[in-house]
Amino acid sequence: MLKRGSVMDASSQSKKAAPARVKVGVRLRPYMSQEENKLQNCCVRGLDDQSLEIINWRNQLETMKYQFDAFYGDDSTQQEVYARSVEPVLSHLLDGQNASVFAYGPTGAGKTHTMLGSPEHPGIIPRAVKDLFQMTRSENSSSDHWTFKVTMSYLEIYQEKVLDLLEPKHQDLPIREDQDKNIFIPNLTQKIISSFSDFENYFIPASQNRTVASTKLNDRSSRSHAVLLIKVQKREGFSPFRQFTGKLYLIDLAGSEDNRRTGNQGIRLKESGAINSSLFVLSKVVDALNQGLPRIPYRDSKLTRLLQDSLGGSAHSVMITNIAPGQKYYFDTLTALNFAAKSKQIVNKPFTQESNHMPSFVPIKRQREGKEPSTTAPQPNKKLKSESGEESPKPTESSLSTFLKTEGLDSSVVERLLNLEQMLMKKGLKGIPLPRTPKGERLELKRKVEESQIVIQELMEKQRELEAKALAADSGLDQSPNPGDKCQTPEHDAFQCKVKPLQRSAASCTIQRKQAIVQPLQVQNQNTPVSPLGEIAIFKKERLKKKVPCDGSENEANWGMNINADVVEKTRSNLLHILNTGDLKELKSLHKIGDKKAKLIFGWRKINGPLSKIEDLQEIEGMSAKMVASFIKVNLLSNL
Numbered sequence: 001m002l003k004r005g006s007v008m009d010a011s012s013q014s015k016k017a018a019p020a021r022v023k024v025g026v027r028l029r030p031y032m033s034q035e036e037n038k039l040q041n042c043c044v045r046g047l048d049d050q051s052l053e054i055i056n057w058r059n060q061l062e063t064m065k066y067q068f069d070a071f072y073g074d075d076s077t078q079q080e081v082y083a084r085s086v087e088p089v090l091s092h093l094l095d096g097q098n099a100s101v102f103a104y105g106p107t108g109a110g111k112t113h114t115m116l117g118s119p120e121h122p123g124i125i126p127r128a129v130k131d132l133f134q135m136t137r138s139e140n141s142s143s144d145h146w147t148f149k150v151t152m153s154y155l156e157i158y159q160e161k162v163l164d165l166l167e168p169k170h171q172d173l174p175i176r177e178d179q180d181k182n183i184f185i186p187n188l189t190q191k192i193i194s195s196f197s198d199f200e201n202y203f204i205p206a207s208q209n210r211t212v213a214s215t216k217l218n219d220r221s222s223r224s225h226a227v228l229l230i231k232v233q234k235r236e237g238f239s240p241f242r243q244f245t246g247k248l249y250l251i252d253l254a255g256s257e258d259n260r261r262t263g264n265q266g267i268r269l270k271e272s273g274a275i276n277s278s279l280f281v282l283s284k285v286v287d288a289l290n291q292g293l294p295r296i297p298y299r300d301s302k303l304t305r306l307l308q309d310s311l312g313g314s315a316h317s318v319m320i321t322n323i324a325p326g327q328k329y330y331f332d333t334l335t336a337l338n339f340a341a342k343s344k345q346i347v348n349k350p351f352t353q354e355s356n357h358m359p360s361f362v363p364i365k366r367q368r369e370g371k372e373p374s375t376t377a378p379q380p381n382k383k384l385k386s387e388s389g390e391e392s393p394k395p396t397e398s399s400l401s402t403f404l405k406t407e408g409l410d411s412s413v414v415e416r417l418l419n420l421e422q423m424l425m426k427k428g429l430k431g432i433p434l435p436r437t438p439k440g441e442r443l444e445l446k447r448k449v450e451e452s453q454i455v456i457q458e459l460m461e462k463q464r465e466l467e468a469k470a471l472a473a474d475s476g477l478d479q480s481p482n483p484g485d486k487c488q489t490p491e492h493d494a495f496q497c498k499v500k501p502l503q504r505s506a507a508s509c510t511i512q513r514k515q516a517i518v519q520p521l522q523v524q525n526q527n528t529p530v531s532p533l534g535e536i537a538i539f540k541k542e543r544l545k546k547k548v549p550c551d552g553s554e555n556e557a558n559w560g561m562n563i564n565a566d567v568v569e570k571t572r573s574n575l576l577h578i579l580n581t582g583d584l585k586e587l588k589s590l591h592k593i594g595d596k597k598a599k600l601i602f603g604w605r606k607i608n609g610p611l612s613k614i615e616d617l618q619e620i621e622g623m624s625a626k627m628v629a630s631f632i633k634v635n636l637l638s639n640l
Contacts, residue, residue, distance in 0.1 A: 096244030
């Protein structure tokens with residue numbers, strides 16, 4: 001959950017399990033050697049294996065009773081705490097469900113000892129990891145179609161920063177949430193472990209990277225929250241190739257501190273503030289869950305964000321609340337017990353994380369080019385020669401065929417799968433990239449050479465066609481027309497007159513060409529004929545004789561355009577009418593008139609009245625004669 005891996009062709013599904021309440025156990029720390037072991041200084045008494053009472057420090061006759069899932073007195077052992085509270089939740093990991101165990105309590109109450117222990121009395125973490133490997137080995141020995149993969153990650157939350165303890169160079173890592181609402185940390189180191197010795201080789205050096213310091217209450221006080229993640233993947237070796245993924249969180253929380261008693265100063269005081277702040281947000285999360293509020297403040301702290309699955313999430317959660325017996329710890333003990341009483345009311349909703357995928361050990365082999373996939377029994381005596389001249393065994397039946405036959409599936413299903421395999425093989429030789437082997441590279445190079453030869457052949461055929469057309473055009477241009485002649489057929493139209501092909505000689509050649517000249521708008525004279533198709537007449541100028549250099553440069557035919565004077569006058573009057581009566585929107589619809597110029601025209605018109613002619617626009621500030629001429633030309637052309 002801290003880091004997701006991609007599985008090819010996998011379809012994930014979640015199976016909901018029964019709701020599970022957070023299990024809470026309370027452990028009473030024994031008196032330390034430097035403390036006075038006197039009954040009058042004790043503020044906590046155990047009633048049975050589930051109940052205890054706390055004595056009011058003001059009135060010894062007044063007590064407050066609490067009942068939890070388990071109570072461990074000051075004479076309890078590490079094995080007793082583990083076997084009763086933690087061991088029952090480990091079996092959920094092999095079913096693809098998550099579990100979470102975390103120690104809570106004030107500073108100096110024995111949380112780290114409960115989680116880590118000592119070489120003589122190991123704590124919850126080493127016992128849980130050792131039993132987890134024992135469970136995987138026993139299940140693997142009883143059933144040979146399941147394989148297991150176990151990984152570990154280790155981090156700490158120090159002053160609201162996530163630090164990787166396995167790779168200390170990874171600092172201030174973010175906490176993310178995937179599309180399935182699972183919490184994970186990108187770039188967090190994962191180590192594959194296959195035995196308890198592998199776990200110790202990674203965990204012991206990483207534990208030395210955790211931030212600890214000495215205070216008046218504890219010589220090795222934890223200054224950060226430590227989180228160990230153990231992820232178990234259980235894969236099925238046969239159809240339907242199921243995979244179950246379970247995650248175990250083992251969390252050692254830093255204790256809440258009263259700076260008046262710990263004597264924190266400087267950096268210790270800052271660390272204490274960060275610890276107390278995160279634990280305060282943790283209590284707010286518990287209150288919001290118990291009250292059923294619509295918003296749970298998980299994001300207010302890195303700790304609660306990481307515990308989102310453990311409190312009100314999808315994990316089987318166990319909280320070990322550690323308390324101290326002394327009277328001077330009365331308020332810290334009372335606060336811890338109240339928090340534990342509220343936490344046991346939280347109900348989580350575990351689910352099974354299951355995915356189905358095709359395993360990577362069932363490959364589909366590519367057959368040799370031009371060979372059909374073999375469906376007969378292998379013949380080891382017959383051999384084939386490869387391209388390099390070396391003899392190689394004849395291709396045998398594909399592993400998919402063998403696998404399908406051993407599975408005992410329906411014959412129609414097997415036939416369809418084999419046909420699909422054969423089709424993929426045929427397409428693979430054409431469209432799928434060949435493998436990076438010497439033979440594959442030779443085939444790839446050969447295929448590229450063949451494609452290049454086809455392209456060259458096509459280009460040569462096009463070149464021959466162009467040369468034939470050029471020769472035909474050359475023979476047609478030998479009889480050059482007179483300048484006054486007119487083209488009588490569409491083949492002699494001005495735009496389709498052929499050009500003599502490029503000559504090889506250095507001498508200049510003279511050919512008859514038509515040059516296209518774009519002239520400005522001219523008002524047509526009264527004697528100019530008007531085209532029956534419209535009031536714009538396009539006429540052809542006489543052909544010009546020009547010498548064309550032999551480098552192939554050409555000029556287009558000479559053309560001009562005249563417009564009927566009535567049409568121009570009508571268009572100008574419409575344009576002037578818009579300038580005199582149009583609003584700002586209509587003025588801005590004209591070409592080359594933006595918002596600023598439209599406002600200038602509108603304001604000038606209000607002061608000086610309507611324009612007598614379009615050229616009066618020159619009197620408006622910011623509009624020159626050149627701009628007005630361009631404005632008239634563009635708008636006339638657009639209206640025409």
